[in-house]
Amino acid sequence: MLYTILIVEDTLAIRDEIFDILIMxxxxxxxxxxxxxGFEMALKENPDLIISDILxxxxxxxxxxxxxxxxxxxxxxxxxxxxxxxxxxxxxIGMNLGAEDYLTKPIEINNLLNAVENKLKxxxxxxxxxxxxxxxxxxxxxxxxxxxxNYSHLIxxxxxxxxxxxxxxxxxxxxxxxxxxNFENSSLMIELMQDKIEKMELLLVRIELxxxxxxxxxxxxxxxxxxxxxxxxNKIEKPSHISIKIKNKLPNLFADEKMLEKLFExxxxxxxxxxxxxxxxxxxxxxxxxxxxxxxxxxxxxxxHEKYHKKIFEMFQTVESNKSLGIGLSIxxxxxxxxxGKIHVESIPQKQTIFYFNxxxxxxxx
Amino acid sequence: MHKILIVEDTLAIREEVCDILEMEGxxxxxxxxxxxxxxMALKKSPDLIISDILxxxxxxxxMFKKLQSDTRTMSIPLIFxxxxxxxxxxxIGMNLGAEDYLCKPINIDDLxxxxxxxxxKKSIIDQNIIDKTARLSNLVENQKGKIDTLESQVIxxxxxxxxx
Numbered sequence: 001m002l003y004t005i006l007i008v009e010d011t012l013a014i015r016d017e018i019f020d021i022l023i024m025x026x027x028x029x030x031x032x033x034x035x036x037x038g039f040e041m042a043l044k045e046n047p048d049l050i051i052s053d054i055l056x057x058x059x060x061x062x063x064x065x066x067x068x069x070x071x072x073x074x075x076x077x078x079x080x081x082x083x084x085x086x087x088x089x090x091x092x093i094g095m096n097l098g099a100e101d102y103l104t105k106p107i108e109i110n111n112l113l114n115a116v117e118n119k120l121k122x123x124x125x126x127x128x129x130x131x132x133x134x135x136x137x138x139x140x141x142x143x144x145x146x147x148x149x150n151y152s153h154l155i156x157x158x159x160x161x162x163x164x165x166x167x168x169x170x171x172x173x174x175x176x177x178x179x180x181x182n183f184e185n186s187s188l189m190i191e192l193m194q195d196k197i198e199k200m201e202l203l204l205v206r207i208e209l210x211x212x213x214x215x216x217x218x219x220x221x222x223x224x225x226x227x228x229x230x231x232x233x234n235k236i237e238k239p240s241h242i243s244i245k246i247k248n249k250l251p252n253l254f255a256d257e258k259m260l261e262k263l264f265e266x267x268x269x270x271x272x273x274x275x276x277x278x279x280x281x282x283x284x285x286x287x288x289x290x291x292x293x294x295x296x297x298x299x300x301x302x303x304x305h306e307k308y309h310k311k312i313f314e315m316f317q318t319v320e321s322n323k324s325l326g327i328g329l330s331i332x333x334x335x336x337x338x339x340x341g342k343i344h345v346e347s348i349p350q351k352q353t354i355f356y357f358n359x360x361x362x363x364x365x366x
Numbered sequence: 367m368h369k370i371l372i373v374e375d376t377l378a379i380r381e382e383v384c385d386i387l388e389m390e391g392x393x394x395x396x397x398x399x400x401x402x403x404x405x406m407a408l409k410k411s412p413d414l415i416i417s418d419i420l421x422x423x424x425x426x427x428x429m430f431k432k433l434q435s436d437t438r439t440m441s442i443p444l445i446f447x448x449x450x451x452x453x454x455x456x457x458i459g460m461n462l463g464a465e466d467y468l469c470k471p472i473n474i475d476d477l478x479x480x481x482x483x484x485x486x487k488k489s490i491i492d493q494n495i496i497d498k499t500a501r502l503s504n505l506v507e508n509q510k511g512k513i514d515t516l517e518s519q520v521i522x523x524x525x526x527x528x529x530x
Contacts, residue, residue, distance in 0.1 A: 076490050086453065088469065095466055096479040098486070104453065114461040121463070125441045126491050133495045137502040144509040151516035159523050204520065 003120050004028040004045060008038030008052040008064065009082070014107070018051065018082075021109055022116070035059025039067050042074045049119050051112075054083040054094070065097055076126075078119045082107065147211075154207065158326075162200050169193050206327045209262070213334045218256040225250035228257065229284055232264045238272045242280030250286050251293055254362065259335045264297075266328040267355055271299035274353070292341070292358040303349035313343065332357075368485050369410060371395045373403030373417040373429065374447070379472070383416060383447075386474055387481065400424030404432050407439050414484050416477075419448040419459070430462055443484045447472060 005027050009015040015031055022029045030045050032038035035052070036059040042050060050068070054061035061081055068074040078100040083090065086104030094102040100122075101115045131138075173189045226249055233244040264284075271282045283298045304312065313333045329343075336343050336357050343357035370392045374380040377398075384394045395410050397403035400417075401424040407415060415433070419426035426446060433439040443465040448455065451469030459467040466480045 076487070076494065088451065088453070088456075091453075091456065092473075092476055096476065096483070098483045100465070101460055111457055111461065118461070118463045122441075129441060129491070130495050130498055134498050134502055137499060137506060140506050141502060141509065144506065144513060148509060148513050148516065151513060151520060154520055155516060155523070159520065163523070207520070 001124075002026070002028055003049070004030065004047040005116065006030045006032060006038065006041055006045065006047040006050045008032045008035060008050065008056070008061065010034055010053060010056040014053075014105070018107065018112070021112065025113060025116075027116075035061060035064030035067075039064050039074075042068060042077060043071070046073070047077060048123055049116060050077055050079040051082055051116070052079055054081055054085060062094075062097060065099065069098060078123060080115055080119065082112075154203075158203065159200065162196050166193050166196050169196075203327065206331065210327060210331050210334060213259070213331065213338070215338060218259060218338055220254045220256055222252055223255050223257055223260055224252050225260070225286070226252075228261060229264050232261055232268060233284075236265065236268055236272060239280075241278060242272055242275055242282065244268065244282045245284070247283050247285035250284070250295075251288055253293055253359065255339065255359065259338075263332050263335050266332050267297045270328060271297060271301060271353070274301035275299060276302050288361075290361075292360050294356060294358045296354050296356050298352060298354040300352050303351055303353050304345060304347040305349055306347075309345050309347070312345070367391075367393050368414070368488075369393045369395065369412040370481065371397060371403065371406055371410060371412040371415045373397045373400060373415065373421070373426065375399055375418060375421040379418075379447075379470070383472065383477065386477060390478055390481070392481070400426060400429030400432075404429050404439075407433055407442060408436070411438070412442060413488055414481060415442055415444040416481070417444060417446055419446055419450060427459075427462060430464065434463060443488065445480055445484065447477075 005022055007015055007018050007022075007029060009018065009031075010033050012033075015033070019029050019031055030041055030047060032041045034056045038050070038052060039059065041047075052061040052064060059067075061083070065079055068077060068079065079098075080101040080103060081094040081099045082103045082105065083094070084105040091102045091104075100119050103111055103115060169189045169192055173186045176186065226246065229246060229250055233246075236244070238244070268282060268284075272280070275282075277300055279300075281298075281300050283296075285296050285298070287294045287296075313329050333343055336359070339359045341357055341359045343355065345353060345355050347353040370387055372380055372383050372387075372394060374383065374396075375398055380396055380398070384396055387394045395406055395412060397406045399421045403415070403417060404424065406412075417426040417429065424432075426448070430444055430446075433442065433444070444463075445466040445468060446459040446464050447468045447470060448459070449470040456467045456469075465484050468476055468480060
């Protein structure tokens with residue numbers, strides 16, 4: 001972090017000397033030759049610290065400090081006086097005005113650097129305090145920003161293109177009807193339109209689901225993941241050439257049942273959707289380490305190219321496929337991150353895909 | 367109500383400072399040496415500490431170093447008061463990171479002034495936090511409005527499509 005310091009001093013030689021010392025120490029330094037210029041520069045550059053002489057024509061150091069303290073924008077900039085007036089009483093006058101320190105001329109380099117460092121350190125502490133106190137709000141703001149972007153994207157891209165599709169289909173149907181006076185092809189168009197609309201409805205349901213995943217709606221209790229996954233596997237619609245298998249017995253853990261169910265539902269359904277082989281296998285497993293339950297869902301489907309491995313977890317990012325809405329994995333990630341876990345994918349294109357996610361083991365037996 | 371901690375081994379001076387500050391409307395805590403002072407700073411988290419330097423068993427410098435290396439107390443401003451009143455003595459105290467250095471015998475005006483200045487600085491910081499919080503809250507509210515609008519647009523749009 002680079003700090004900026006403003007020097008206000010009318011004697012050119014001293015001004016340059018201090019300038020050189022501070023530049024050597026790596027600070028960004030501004031110079032002003034009197035209090036008037038100093039005040040203006042403080043307003044403009046918002047320095048982290050001001051070092052000022054006292055006796056100067058055109059607004060003395062005292063007058064400038066008074067002005068700085070009265071101005072909302074400059075009142076919390078720390079100031080160190082630097083003066084040839086070095087009696088104890090002089091120091092008191094300067095300090096009583098609200099200076100942070102008072103150094104006497106001739107300048108002793110160590111004292112100068114020490115004072116500068118101390119005051120900057122204090123400033124960092126103060127700034128830290130402000131950012132600590134506002135951290136929660138900043139986090140909310142950041143979250144909202146993402147949400148906002150997602151909605152904007154949804155409207156501007158996903159829905160718009162769907163609407164355009166439907167209206168194109170509608171226009172063609174009309175045209176055809178007008179030209180040929182028969183509706184031979186229209187039923188196909190209407191089916192396509194229905195398809196599009198159904199997809200949008202599903203998207204909306206998913207969006208609502210995503211939005212509703214908040215820490216408040218997690219009710220953790222003991223879950224037999226084995227039974228849960230079995231139930232999900234039986235519920236999922238899949239062609240008969242695909243089999244779903246649990247490799248080893250899955251653990252019992254504390255989590256929210258509905259959320260966990262949703263999570264497996266999305267991951268297994270995704271796997272089913274992307275199997276292109278004559279025989280499809282999906283295998284669910286869990287390894288227990290000291291810290292985590294490490295779940296894996298493996299399929300022998302089309303695979304995912306490496307360039308998509310990160311992207312697929314972002315909202316509305318899909319690998320070229322019209323089966324996906326681009327929100328399922330965002331939901332999965334949101335659920336897992338509520339447990340402070342992570343998800344990633346490993347894949348060999350055309351051969352297999354494995355999704356791994358971990359749920360840290362907690363001692364939460366409430 | 368601002369809280370001030372006085373760390374001073376001489377009872378007479380401690381009580382004098384205490385009286386002056388209480389008259390000014392501050393809440394004042396007293397400690398007879400650096401060790402008690404450090405513990406009290408932890409317990410009471412005062413807005414300002416005024417400390418003597420020469421005290422057994424933990425002197426003012428040692429106490430200040432301890433305070434500065436503890437995250438719970440590192441941001442409490444400290445003013446030294448000492449009979450050691452040469453310019454070099456002042457420099458030593460200030461170089462340690464003190465906010466001010468007053469010489470004994472205590473001049474009441476100087477004391478009150480120094481305390482007022484440091485408390486004022488602290489209020490400005492607190493005000494900054496309040497201002498920033500208000501600004502951020504405003505932004506959050508604003509964004510929430512935007513999200514709500516977009517959300518209702520999404521719903522409207524989808525309804526429209528359903529009714530096609």
